[in-house]
Amino acid sequence: MTLTLDAPRIVTARPLLRVAGVTKSYGPVQALRDVDATAYPGEVLGIVGESGSGKSTLLRMMNLEEAPDRGTYTLDLEDAPGNLFDLDRFARRMLCATRIGIVYQNPHLGLLMTHSSSGNVAERLLVAGERRFAVLRDKARAALAASEFPLDRLDAPPIELSGGMQQRVQLAKAIALEPALLLLDEPTTGLDVSVQALVLDTLKRLQQERRITMVIVSHDLGVIRTLADRVMVMRRGAVVEAGLADQIFQDPQHAYTQQLVHAKL
């Protein structure tokens, strides 16, 4: 039994992010099947599911790293016209640099491991067209401070840093240009539990202070429960259930979600 909910009536803002009918196959493997997703301004959308559920593929598409076979993606921003999957390579790169931030599980995907940490953050600003040295330095420093990176290690390259610190550099790079959308792909997976708590706390604080819209993908239900307002459950490329975070965890409707929640808690 699925209950259909009404359209929003109290919240009149349009969703910042809207993905509709996204379908993607890799050869015989159907990675995404007709996926819809929305996130309202300031909302944290969590996506859970086991490995191979398509959740990371969906996130990569939200970061415009690849295009689906079918489907649309819009961001309710003046400088993001129409279906973003139709943008040319240059427009795509510009939009990603200025409006979308991403933190990967694997810092090698997001960082130049042998460049300085502040340089990694400044690089994002350079891509967006900033050339003044003092502005680059100050903005990079501010973003690293907001990510609670120790400022006496600004010159250290990520390769010399711990996993938690590497994630902070990625986060600083992601928020340096105050993006409208922050994408997080298993941001705390592989970190020690104590470090994980610190990174989660930083994310929660940034979210509350900046009302930034976030999409977070994780197989760790505790992480999702801590951060997300709303949760989408994916399996074999399809969305099986979506709802308020507490409802998904306390009253899961779908057999698969029940299995997932009961396995974890």
Added chain:
Amino acid sequence: MTPVLDIRGLSKGFVLHHLGRNLAAFDDISFAVADGEFVLIKGANGAGKSTLLRTLYRSYLPQAGQILFRSDHGPIDLARAADVDITHLRRTEIGFVTQFLTARPRVSAEALVAEPLRLAGIAPDRALTEARHWLRTFGVKAALWPAYPTTFSGGEQQKVNLARALIRPRKLLLLDEPTASLDAGARTALVRRLADLKARGAAMIGVFHHPDDVAHLIDRVIDLTPDAPSQEDRHDVVV
């Protein structure tokens, strides 16, 4: 005036897929609650008292019926309202008070209590001052205010939770055994705060293991025990 909450034909059960079974919680409940009214929910263990509160808060999805809430933005059916609308109402008009604190790693007691005010746009220093006032009122020692409640005893966590849940006046409060295992001082503070909020017009629906604690606040009793008379006036019943 239209009631603040009008529940019509509400039913809830749980489909347990791995057992292939349906677990009924309650069926076809109807009652209304006016501003400033305190409704006590009673019933045997397993009658669905807490389930009803969680369904009204939409932590549980109802299976049938309506929950008509008179929000500041007009009437809305909580049974079917969009998730974002529910999130908004939880931040502004509908509160849920339990005995359990959801502590977050590395967030101090005072920051946790101040959070609902900060989310409502109140300046951080003012929110903090008010948070400390409520921590003091509920009997949390000042030395603990900047500490992380993850390490507190159950009783201290509960006080932090009450301060957080009641710091901001709400139009509707759902109370799920908030007095259970509280010490006498904190219980007095809680009952006083509830009486104050009620006098200012907050409607309350509560489940209490020992309703004596709040006896003088109760306007009406609703019995969820199957085949019980559906509702009784306060003066007819010995709680």
